[in-house]
Amino acid sequence: MRPPLPPEAAVARWRARLADGHPVTEAEALRLLADFGLTVTPCAMAKDESEAVEAAMRIGFPVALKTAGTAHKTDVDGVRLNLADPVALRQAHRDLAVRLGPRVVVARMVRDKGVEMMLGLQRDPDFGPVVVIGFGGIHAEILRDAAFALPPFDAAEARRLIDRLRLRPLLDGARGAPAADVDALAEAAARFSTLAAALGDLVEAIDVNPVLALPRGAVAVDALVVPRR
Structure with missing residues (x-):
């Protein structure tokens, strides 16, 4: 197999955008992933209630509401989930707006439950851009269960990286949960590696967390892109 070809x-377009010096919003970060073939949850930025x-009316309820401009949103209680209608959304927005x-x-809620994984790009002083794949969610920094590889790589290599993870059995289903679609997760990782190879010289870091590994498919829910200065 060969790594996916970059679009x-x-x-x-993204090389020009990343070189312009402006911060990348979360909605833009997810659009970047989508442009390289990853499945992402539909989302939009909003400046007011x-x-x-x-x-939310365009995207479709239920939705999640997340404060903008904060990397670790859960640390500041900046996320509200499963908002089912405009009334709940307005109430949640007012709470976030007062504090943050x-x-x-x-963002549209992902209805299926999945295993929270993460994809990332880090810069190594000797090797340059390095792709990270591991278990994600709010405890990613505590779990520290990740594998590293130089981009680009194909889905078979991504599968080998996933199989090295300490918590890998969780992807096969635990406590009655369905098995995750590891093939889709590996394909997402391979496509992300193509992005890293094509744009890594312009990026300081990328954090895609979580990537939900679902029974069918893998969906990027949240993303942070930090351009190089």
Whole structure:
């Protein structure tokens, strides 16, 4: 197998965007992933309550509401999940706005439960961009269960990286949970590695956490992109 080919038009567009010096919003970060073939949850930025409601109506309820501009949103109690209608959304937005400001990300809830994984890009002083794949969620930094590889690589190599993880049996189903689609997760990792190879010289770090490994498919839910200065 060969690594996925980078989409030439997307590479040119994103190289220009990352070089312009402006911060990358979460909605942009997810759009970047989608342009390289990863499945992402639909989302939109909103600067106030009215825009948040409009975005949710377009995306479809239930939605999640996340404060914008904070990397570790759960650390500041900046996430509200399973908001089923405009009333619940308005109430959640007012709570977040008072404490953290009115700018938010509105995202469609992923209905299926999955295993929380993560994909990342780090910079090594000797080797340059390095791809990280591991178990994610809010405890990713505590679990520290990850594998590393130089990009790009194919889905078979991604599968080998996944199989090295200490908690790998969780992907086969635990306590009655269905098995995760490891093939889809490996394909997502391979596509992410293509992104890392094509844009890594312009990026300081990327954190895609969580990537939900579902019974069918793998979906990126949250993403942070830090351009190089």
